Each structure stands twice: as structure tokens, then as C-alpha cells.
Amino acid sequence: MGGAGREGLGGGGQAHVYLLLEWAPGGTLLDLMRRRGGARLDEAEAAARVARPLLSALAHLHAQDLIHRDIKLENVLLGPDGSARLADFGLSIDSSSELPNTRLGTCGYFAPEVLDCPRKRTPFELKARGEDGTPPGYSSAVDVWSAGVVLFEILTGRAPFAAPSAQAVVEAIRQRPIAYPPHLSPEAVSFLSALLQRDPATRATAAQLLGHPWMLQQGSGDGAPPAAGASSSCGGSSSSSCGSISGSSSSCGSSSSSCGSISGSSSSCGSSSMAAAAGQQPAAQDSRVQGGA
Ligand SMILES: Nc1ncnc2c1ncn2[C@@H]1O[C@H](COP(=O)(O)OP(=O)(O)OP(=O)(O)O)[C@@H](O)[C@H]1O
Ligand SMILES: [Mg+2]
16 A cells, blocks of 8 residues: 655646555565466465455455556565555556546456557547547456456466467457366356456456455455555556566557567567466567557
């Protein structure tokens, strides 16, 4: 959790916003998966350390009409108690005051309805509601989908929409049946299926998912915070990343993008950090997307 302070409004008219964040010493979820060689988390650990705090954070944000828009392994940090903290609000949007209709985020984590939205030359195009040609907007359900991708990754050790090319990743997101490995419990499959509904109208909300039988079955867990674990690190950046199990760094400056499933640790985002952790070949090319709200 963080606090913000503002100063310097007088004189030169410049504002400086400082965010004080809780220190998350455990690194990112991606780091955790790498440390474990790409091995999956067992269901109890995944529920307690990640699913519950992540969904609590999303339920808290969504109740305020805020959409994060870049949920992925590298934006989920691990706090002192080892449980998840949601970070990196650089692409977040207040949907009560602005229409979210830009195709941005991280490609392997794109919800299907995000794929229907355009990339834009500037953040301000096609924003007015009802404006001629305004593309359909999306909702906080996009975060639930992306959280579903994250949880699938940690529960299975692989990305749900991995494919050999960027275009194939997009096609996989749109229509490839999701293969749930047999080691998953029926409740876990039901849970993941509730997040990974292609129709946002039938996708469960974060608040509903906290009451899903799989969550209840896993109990309260060790070390899971009871409420939203949001560690906000908002750089105000309008750029976004594109890739599923994504890497530790990226070039966020490109205004064009190709979509990849598993992004890498370099600016071309061409390799899978999780695949690398597991000693596999990268699945798709990837690059970062720049976009506004
Ligand atoms: N509260 C925190 N505690 C510990 N580490 C943090 C915290 N906030 C951010 N970090 C570290 O900084 C990294 C980048 O933070 P963040 O995701 O907010 O910015 P970003 O815009 O994605 O930056 P980058 O482009 O470098 O990934 C995180 O992956 C994490 O390693
Ligand atoms: Mg980040």
C-alpha cells in the first residue's frame, strides 16, 4: 500500500507527485516462477499467496471504477509475508470519467474484447462516447481475464495461449479451446474457467470469484492479506507491454506492436521468461505497445 504526497504547486506551477510504496522484497511472480525453474505452484499456495490477494485488490479497484489494464506476472510483487501485491498502475484508467477503448496492455494477457479495440496514434483519439466511429469500450472484466492468465500460468507452469507467432497468439486468445492439464482439481478448472470466459458478460467479477468454491476450499491460507494488497507504482507512463509470460525488461517506446505470447527479457520481447525458466523455447515474437488511455 502506498501514499502519495504533492508539493511544488506554487511558483513555477510544476507539480511533483511522490508515491510511497510498501517494499515488496520477494520480487515479482515472474521471479518466483524463475527461481522454481518454471515449476507450478500447488493449488493451496497459489490460492493463498496469489489468487486471494490479487482478486481482493482487483475487487477493491473495480468497486471504484478503476481498471488496471496490465495484470501480468511481472506486475504482481511479493510482499514481506510472501503474498501478492499488485503493482504498476501506469496503464490504469478511471472508467467513470474516460472510455477505455484503446488496445493496450500485454498481448498474451489481452482479453478478447481488447483485441477488438484499435491501437491509436494518440491517447485521445475516439474517446468521446457516441462519437462517430467510436470503437466499443471494455470494462474491468479485462483485468479478470488477465488475472485468469496469471493464475493459469502459476497453476500449470505454462501460458494458456502460447503459440509460435504473434498472430497465432491472437487467434488462440480469440478461439482456441483452453487446455486444462489433468493435474488440476475440478474446482480449480471451474475457477479458471470462470475467469477465462471469452464473453465479458459471462465472466465472473473479482468479488464473485472470492466466493468461488475453489477459493473457499483452499481456506484462508497462510500469509494472505485479508484485503487488497495494492502496491501502487504509477509512473504515469502511457506505454505498455506485449507478451504473456513476460520478461524482466522491455522497450516501451514503440508505437506499433506485434503480439506475442511469451515475452522475453530483452527489448524485442522475443523469448519467454517462463519458458526460459523451464528450459523451453520461446513461443512468440513480442514487442511493447505504446498507447494512451
Ligand atoms: N513496491 C515495490 N517494492 C519492490 N520492488 C518494486 C516495487 N515497485 C516496483 N518495484 C520493482 O520495480 C519494477 C518495475 O516497477 P513497475 O512495474 O511499477 O514499473 P514499470 O513501468 O513496469 O517499469 P519497467 O518498464 O522497468 O518494468 C518491478 O518489477 C519491481 O521489480
Ligand atoms: Mg511493470
